[in-house]
Amino acid sequence: MSNAVGTSVLCARGLHKRHGEGEGSVRAVDGVDLDIGAGETVAVMGPSGCGKSTLLHLLGGLDRPSGGEVWLNGRRIDDISEKALARVRRTDVSYVFQSFHLMEELTAVENVEMSALLAGRSPRTARRRAEELLDRLGIADRSKSLPSALSGGQRQRVAVARALCNEPLVVLADEPTGNLDSTATLDVLRLFKDLHESGQTLVVVTHDARIAATADRMFSMRDGVLVDETRLTGGTTGQLGALIGLED
Ligand code: ADP
Ligand code: MG
Secondary structure, eight states, X not given: OOTXXXXXXXXXEEEEEEESSGGGOEEEEEEEEEEEOTTOEEEEEOOTTSSHHHHHHHHTTSSOOSEEEEEETXXXXXXXXXXXXXXXXXXXXXXEETTOOOOTTSOHHHHHHHHHHHTTOOHHHHHHHHHHHHHXXXXXXXXXXXXXXXOHHHHHHXXXXXXXXXXXXXXXXXXXXTXXXXXXXXXXXXXXXXXXXXXXXXXXXXXXXXXXXXXXEEEEEETTEEEEEEEOOHHHHHHHHHHTTOOO
């Protein structure tokens, strides 16, 4: 086992996932090795169906690999019990989905605090942190709104706040701007840039080159494998940021 397992927040070793059985089965992830350090933002790009979502599910313990290993903070998580894995999902990893996945009957602040409550925080701590996050993400005035009363961009901010409220080791985002118009996309782009600067470890699957440009490293995925790695310099991010008006 390489040394990086001990020092990285998230590692994959020889990761494989086959969906289904026999002839009709699909090799969605076909041998992925990955080491993600604390505070790193990593972007994964690639065509539809190449295995990006499956990879994220494996990294976050939403699904089990057919082969290989996943290590989170120095601990192997692919072979632990269902109960232990459920705990990992509640406390150590958060997801941001393309379609937000908010609970429609709960207000914005209730959606956000839910992740902290599930991770075992007291109601008072959970509420305080949820309100702080909504404030930081610029939607404090919508905290009592139901998701149905929010725009797409506001919903995704609530989803990001929820993802941060349990103070996870890693946030995994699957095409977070896939359902947003261009203005909302820019808002979420700024948000991810802020997250990166705040030291949050982040893996983001995206079709948007501007989101990918906020990352430290960008991978291309094809047919279940990571085929290409680009290490983005501050210059690249800076230039791109300036180009799209991110630099204040
Ligand atoms: P991406 O996110 O890059 O679009 P996915 O990881 O969703 O790719 O899918 C990779 C491949 O695995 C695709 O061929 C897809 O049809 C297949 N696949 C994904 N999830 C399942 C599933 N639950 N059952 C069967 N096949 C699946
Ligand atoms: Mg996908």
